[in-house]
Structures are given as structure tokens and as C-alpha cells.
Amino acid sequence: MNYNNDREYYNRNQGFNNPNERMRNVVNNEQSRYEPQMSQQEALEPTVIGKGARIVGTVEVAGDLVIQGEVQGDITCQNKIKVTGVVDGNITTCDVDLDNAIVTGDINCTGDLHLSVSATVAGNCEAMNVVCGGRIKGDVNAAESATFEDKAALVGNLTARDIEIQKGAVLQGSVNIRQDVYFDTEH
Numbered sequence: 001m002n003y004n005n006d007r008e009y010y011n012r013n014q015g016f017n018n019p020n021e022r023m024r025n026v027v028n029n030e031q032s033r034y035e036p037q038m039s040q041q042e043a044l045e046p047t048v049i050g051k052g053a054r055i056v057g058t059v060e061v062a063g064d065l066v067i068q069g070e071v072q073g074d075i076t077c078q079n080k081i082k083v084t085g086v087v088d089g090n091i092t093t094c095d096v097d098l099d100n101a102i103v104t105g106d107i108n109c110t111g112d113l114h115l116s117v118s119a120t121v122a123g124n125c126e127a128m129n130v131v132c133g134g135r136i137k138g139d140v141n142a143a144e145s146a147t148f149e150d151k152a153a154l155v156g157n158l159t160a161r162d163i164e165i166q167k168g169a170v171l172q173g174s175v176n177i178r179q180d181v182y183f184d185t186e187h
Helices: 006-011 019-028 031-044
Strands: 047-049 054-056 059-061 065-067 068-071 075-076 080-083 086-088 091-093 093-100 102-104 107-109 113-115 120-122 124-131 135-139 140-148 152-157 158-160 162-165 168-174 173-178
Touching: 059 086, 065 075, 075 080, 080 091, 091 093, 093 107, 107 113, 158 162
Parallel strands: 047 065, 054 068, 059 075, 065 080, 068 086, 075 091, 080 093, 086 102, 091 107, 093 113, 102 120, 107 124, 113 124, 120 135, 124 140, 135 152, 140 158, 140 162, 152 168, 158 173
Antiparallel strands: none
């Protein structure tokens, strides 16, 4: 059989009578539709909200997020968030690094939460590991470890498996170390 061009050959041998049928098949094929997106996510550049920018509303990011400006609204990020600006809303992510940041809202991360000496959080914090050099006004729940450096301050309750409080740190609230303790009352 003779074909006028390569496209006609491809369409006839793939069972498509015209190019539009092939496009409909690709769009309706779930696997084909999501494969290009997945390869793009693997190589995502960080999303940056620069100095002077102000975002009002919910922010959802697939890759890393850098906030140098201001966000008023809840933030959901699949990777890391680095904040050097202001966030007025809840943060849900993997890892959080707060440096010279002000966060008013709860932080829930599955990985590590790090506050530099110039960072402030007014809200509850939940993470695998917490390293605090700044100030937190709210409860802290660390699944593994919590470290409060010499200039850190916590006004709220602290729960963790391992706790390190350096000389000079201030904690106002109850402390609960999540470990089993056994007493032998028989001598």
C-alpha cells in the first residue's frame, strides 16, 4: 500500500483514521496523560515568593518553596520550605527552615523543623525533629528529638522522645518525655 506521507502511514498502522483520533486517545489514556507531568516534577526548580511580593490565599507547591516575601493563607508543600519572610497561616510540608522569619499559624511537617535565632512562631509545631534557636509560642510535639539552643524560648508544652535544652534556653510550660519508665519496687 502506498502512503502520501509519514503521518498517513503512522495513522493507518496505528488504527487512527485521522490525527485528531490519536490526540483523543492520548488525552483519554490515564497513563499517557500523567507521565509527562511526573517527569517534569522530578526536575522542578524551587518556587520563590520574592521580597516585596504578597500572596493572599492558599498556596500549594509540588517542589521546594522559598518565601522571602509575605503569604497570608495556608501553605501546603510536598518538599522543603525555607522562610525568610512572613507567613500568616498554617504550614504543612516535609521540612521547614525558618531564618529571620515570622510565622503566625500551626506548622505540621513530617521531617525536620529548624528555627534560627531570629525566627518566631506563634502556633503549635509538630515535626519529626525540632531544632529551635528562636522563639515559639505554642505547643511543640516532636516525634523523635527536640533541641532548644542557648537563646531559644518556648512558651507552651513540649513533648518529645529525646530532649536537649542548652543553658540559657527558656521553657515555660510542661515537658513530657515520651519514653517508657519502669520502677522496680521490690528490693
